[in-house]
Amino acid sequence: MIQNKAALNFKIYPPEAQAVGQFDGGRITEVKPIGFPHEGPPIKNLGPLFYWAWATAKGYGKIALHPHQAFEIMSYALEGEIGHYDSLGNRSRVQAGGAQVIQAGAGISHEEETIGEFTDFFQIWFDPNIRKTIHNNPTYNEFKNDDFLIEHQDGVTLKTILGNGSPIYLESEVIMQDISIENDRLYQYVLAQDRTLAVVIISGKGILFDKQTGAKHHVNKQDFAVIHAKQRGEISIQADSSSPLRIATIEVPAQVDYPLYRNQ
DSSP, X not given: OOOOOOSEEEEEEOGGGSEEEEEXXXXXXXXXXXXXXXXXXXXXXXXXXXXXXXXEEESOEEEEEEEEOSOEEEEEEEEXXXXXXXXXXXXXXXXXXXXXXXXXXXXXXXXXXXEEEEEEEEEEEEOOOHHHHTTSOOEEEXXXXXXSEEEEETTEEEEEEESTTOSOOOSSOOEEEEEEEOTTOEEEEEEOTTEEEEEEEEESOEEEEETTTOOEEEEOTTOEEEEEESSOEEEEEEEOTTSOEEEEEEEEESSOSSOOGGGO
C-alpha cells in the first residue's frame, strides 16, 4: 500500500535554539525566532518574513537612532508601552496591543524606547521588493489596539494585525493574527499549498495537530513553530487544559516573484 506523503512539514524551535541580542547595556534583551542571516539556524520557505525579535525590558531602555532602507518594519506591543522617534519628526508612544509601522523606502532613521516597569514587544521585518520600495518616500504610522479587528468565536479570540480587515497596509503579502484560546479549546487553521505559517507561543502551552497524519507537536512559551504546506493542509491548535494559550501567527507565501534580500 502506498501512503501519501504528509502535506505539512512542522519544525519546532525552542528558545535555546533561537538567536539572542541586547541593547542599552542589557536593559533591553531579545530572543529572536528569526534572526538576521548570520544568526541562528537557517529557516526555509519564509518568503517576505525576514526577521522576528521578541524584546523584553524591565524599566526604561533605549535603542539609539539608527537607519533603515526599503524594508517594512513593525513593532507590536505585547505588554507595557513603547516609544518612537524618527528623522521625519514623528514622536509617539503606543501601549499594549498597539503597533508602530515603518515603511523605510529611500531611508529613515529612528530610535525606540521602553517605558514603565515592564515592556514586552515584537519587532518584525518584512521584505518587499526592495528594488522598488527603496525609491519610495519613507513613512511612519501608529495604530492603537482599538484600531484592529477583534473577533470572538467558541472560546477563541482572533485579532487581525495584518491582512484582510487590518488598518495596516504593507507592500509585502502577509497575514498576521494575535490569537487567544481558552483552556482545552481548539482553533482550526487551513494552510494553502506553498504557504508557510510561523507561530510564536506568547503564553501558555498547547498542541499543534496535523489533521492529515494525526501527528502532535507540543509547544510551550517562547517556542517557535514553522509549518510549511507542500499541499493544502489543516492544523488544529489546542490550548492545554491547565491554562489559556496565546499565540502570534504570521502566514506568508513560501516563495515570492522578486529577489529576497536574504538570498542576495
